[in-house]
Amino acid sequence: MKNHVFRPLFVVIGLVGIVLIARLFIVPKDFGVWERGYMYGWHRKSNEEDWKAVKVKYQFNNEYCKDCHGDKYDSLIQSPHAIIKCENCHGPVLEHPLNPAKLQIDRSRQQCLRCHSYLPYPTSGRANIKGIDPGKHNPDIECSMCHNPHKPNLGALSGGK
Amino acid sequence: MITRRDLLKYTIKGIAGLAVPIAALEIVNPNKIFAGKNDKSKTRWVFLVDTYKCVGCGFCVKACKNENEIPYDANVTRTWVERYVVTKDGELFADTPKGARDGFTTSKIDLGAGKYQDIKKEEISKAFFVPKLCNQCENPPCVQVCPVGATYQVPDGVVLVDRKTCIGCGYCIMACPYGVRFFHPVHHTAEKCNFCYHRITKGMKTACVEACPFGARQIGNIKDPDDPVTKIIKTERVGILKEEFGTKPQVYYIGLDKEVR
Known part of the structure; x- marks a missing residue:
């Protein structure tokens, strides 16, 4: 088959490759499926600690x-x-x-x-x-x-x- | 040429192949297996509201806004108090001016668009206050719709939002049947009540529970049989909001009225 038919195909494969490589760097290491499964537990695990670290303002004591x-x-x-x-x-x-x-x-x-x-x-x-x-x-x-x-x-x- | 015998063989194989569930083809995920074994989390946070005790002072809303850094004058809040007034003619009035941040100080009902209606004592059939907050549903629809994994549920039942991952698409705000989600005016991400996750994980109670002088709000762990909240939920008559949505909300109400939506 002629070269001009394959050329766009290579471009698409290249783009997919770039996206997959970029994804490796952008997606945090602890992002994944955690305890509550794919439906409810798909998240960045360290965010739970972020929320626990919010400063307590009221003692209410x-x-x-x-x-x-x-x-x-x-x-x-x-x-x-x-x-x-x-x-x-x-x-x-x-x-x-x-x-x-x-x-x-x-x-x-x-x-x-x-x-x-x-x-x-x-x-x-x-x-x-x-x-x-x-x-x-x-x-x-x-x-x-x-x-x-x-x-x-x-x-x-x-x-x- | 295909023979009759081959055709029958392929047909049977084809049907058998279609019957294999998608789940059987899924690659084994170690996280999921780990989760299955560890499913017995010792904590499941629930909330109990006694509407008979609420007087509509709004101390809970004030405390929540300060504790959780929600801009005080912006008309958004993680928790709010609604007022319901039913007249003897059967007419229903409901309002929540500024989410009841400053309480209810007038008998004039806020009808919106700058209109107010005063209802005289003689006309009132029943009137009461209903505090609202995130229901931390067992089946949270807001989490199901998130396209980027920014909102999720932790094993103790609380639904959190990751501000770094949230793209602000607003699907979750539309998906919540209780209207508890909003855009944070500063962070421009989805925002919601998380039962003061930073307090309950330190053994403290939520800011709204502590601020309430009348004990209308309580938080507890339903997996602990000795928890006073668990005892009330298991032995007394409690209601939940919008049961028909199948979200299994975990905020229980004493004295819930059919007019409350």
Whole structure:
């Protein structure tokens, strides 16, 4: 058969060869079929370690805060707010007190209204929480002006902080 | 010339050949054999949500976004809370403003396109909150459709995304019946809840579970018979989302309503 018939065939074979060689270098060594089989386990194995290595930001352990902030801790655990973790308002602890030295506190009205904006929903836990109408209850000032979030009992209002 | 005898012989051989399953011709893969022997993973992470306890505060969403580095102001989130309000006329309203990152602070339902509707207390028949997150399905359709092997399931049941391999085609986002996947605004790859894989593999609980003051969210290992979550799933009435899709979701709900989709 004539040469011009084979020529494109050689080109195609050459291209396939280049792709196969390039693949050797590009595809990571640990890419393959792992425990969950071809359907669900076809992946780069080392990525599992990548995900495990993500930095933990929240400790969510109030005992961690107790050593230095014992007064706040003691006050909090005696109040209905004992179920709330310090970091929910004070932000992720990271490596505090080293880094950051000061945590950013969320003192916004929005933060309190998450639970205390009254919603009449009988079939959820929300109905059991004391709530206000945010449009009518002192709309212009922060809640912490009157209420101490570490000791939110309303009886304390008259007796100061 | 082909004889009648030969024709019959070839026909029988041909049919027998066609009957051989494709699997019988597959080259033996050592990884697969290893996996078969090692199939008894000691952990299978599952999640339990008690919708009666949820008050819609959104602390879980806030904690998740910070813990997993999802841009705080972008309107995407790995977990979110939905509000369902059913009126006495039988009308259903559902919304999740910003994924409930800031909780639900108003009785006005977000109808979208800047429209809101307030529903008065007297009109409400039932109203409740439903936290949502990745179901870490036993048969994850999002993994099946990935053309490059960027998303996969680890033996303990969690579905992960490899950001280096993901090409951002979006097939998995379309394939997920629960709508839990989205594009990460910074990495431009598919993103999803992975049960805080960096925390649960260190013996910690997920950020959303820890942030919830009311115990509405719990994580557990269904292969451990003494796990409190396993006990609840095995002995109490729990529901799952979109069972009919056959994905075998592993997020169980207490108090699931027919209106929840």
